[in-house]
Amino acid sequence: MTSYPYLKLDLISKTFARGSVETEVLKEITLGIEKGEFVSIIGHSGCGKTTLLNIVAGLTPVTTGCVLLENREVNDPGPDRAVVFQNHSLLPWLTVYGNVKLAVDKVFSASKTRDERHAWTMHNLDLVQMAHAADKRPAEISGGMKQRVGLARALAMEPKVLLLDEPFGALDALTRAHLQDSVMAIHGKLGNTVLMITHDVDEAVLLSDRIVMMTNGPAARIGEVLEVPLARPRKRLTLAGDQAYLKCRQRVLEFLYERHHFVEAA
Amino acid sequence: MNMQAIKTQTATATQVPASEVLRLPMPKQSFVRARLVPAAGAVAANLIPPIVVIGLLLIVWQVLCSKPGATLPSPSKIWMEAYDLIVDPFFVTGPQDIGLGWRVLTSLQRVAIGYGFAGVVGILLGTLVGQSVWAMRGLDPIFQVLRTISPLAWLPISLAAFRDSQPSAIFVIFITAVWPIIINTAVGIRNIPPDYRNVAAVLRLNHFEFFVKIMIPSAAPYIFTGLRIGIGLSWLAIVAAEMLTGGVGIGFFIWDAWNSSRLSDIVIALVYIGAVGFVLDRIVAAIATIVTRGTAAN
Secondary structure, three states: OOOOOOEEEEEEEEEEEEOOEEEEEEEEEEEEEOOOOEEEEEOOOOOOHHHHHHHHHOOOOOOEEEEEEOOEEOOOOOOOEEEEOOOOOOOOOOOHHHHHHHHHHHHOOOOOOHHHHHHHHHHHHHHOOOHHHOOOOHHHOOHHHHHHHHHHHHHHOOOOEEEEEOOOOOOOHHHHHHHHHHHHHHHHHHOOEEEEEEOOHHHHHHHOOEEEEEOOOOOEOEEEEEEOOOOOOOOHHHHOOOHHHHHHHHHHHHHHHHHHHHHHHO | OHHHHHHHHHHHHOOOOOOOOOOOOOOOOOHHHHHHHHHHHHHHHHHHHHHHHHHHHHHHHHHHHOOOOOOOOOHHHHHHHOHHHHHOOOOEOOOOOEOHHHHHHHHHHHHHHHHHHHHHHHHHHHHHHHHOHHHHHHHHHHHHHHOOOOHHHHHHHHHHHHOOHHHHHHHHHHHHHHHHHHHHHHHHHHOOOHHHHHHHHHHOOOHHHHHHHHHHHHHHHHHHHHHHHHHHHHHHHHHHHHHHHOOOOHHHHHHHHHHOOOHHHHHHHHHHHHHHHHHHHHHHHHHHHHHOHHHHOO
């Protein structure tokens, strides 16, 4: 048996056709992610990060190439690749509990009893510290709390890969830091395989094992992959002066700055 | 750093004067004063203006119709002539001599059946048209033409098809109410945010689950807009349909009263129709508020 990565993106290209005009968004993206690894994809807006994530999620079909999960091709959406959406996407007519329960009921309809599903729902709300607001509706809780519930919903599906689409992009800096700590704690506890899209350099360095930097579109490709050699658990405050941390941060900034500059000059 | 040090010094330097908290007794308020009087005031503020306006209109009406040679009855004359209709809506003295309450109930029964069918068919067809581009292209032009046809124009066709007045009247209600429900449902379905579709896709909801758990709740505000327009139109149409089909019902009562020149009875019937139409609209609106409170609050 040859070894293969847990999640593999193999020569993925995506072309959007609008009438006769074709735009190549992604070009030959190849990336392997090991089990339990936390990988961030960073790039300027419009470079196709979200398209790439949607392809992995199965929400957008590929033009060429394929996504392999445990060496099996996946090309339609499913709960094994749960997504935390950028804008939380909670159903406003359901309570916080109802939103998570909907996912739990669907995914574990056969394998868990009614009581177990209830317990599992509450367990996941507990994990993101939202059990106290179980009976509230999404409109009654803050943006950070909504994102926590979105995370609970995704975690409750017990996904093989957790996909985070700029999950903290719309939050203020303090709430964002708080949620990043929560995600780190959960990742440390459960050992999920995570693929996160971000445009925040600090976030990427703090959370990831590897940072995938994408070039500007059209026809974006992987420009550079950076290993983040920082031991876990990581602490925001101690890392702020850490040499390795600063070096990684510098590398990502240089990459983004150079590419950005390059595009402007051209 | 320095600033803080200075601040602490000054803070400790100033002596805090000893003080005592005095607790003033709460002024005692009776329940009547605290609760009932403001509540009564609010009710009065809402009730007095319409009562005054209605009183003024009745006076004007009385003055205008008291002249010799007036074509329409004055309020006092209506009160005298249609006294039994006004005070007892539910009397039964003969097969065609019954209270207006009974007639309204008969009409409401027809509306309920026709409107019920329209609700179910309208939501299902609206979902189909909203969900499938092909169905929309095929059906939408037909709907747009059919919905402009007056409800009464359908009556001869339905009489010919059903060969009975009861199902014909119900069909007219159905065909009147169904268009706004279809069109609004379709708009609601088309406006389901793509995020909800993505959530459903990740969860692998099947078509039925997607319909019940995502589509209907998400489109509920639109659906209820259609249902509310539909109930208004049905109530408009039933009166006209009953005038032509006969039998028991508020519409036929008006036609019958006109044929026997009982103008006062007609006026009372109009008041009934208006009041019932108002109540129907409010009932649907109230249901909509309860059902869509989550969606609307987003």
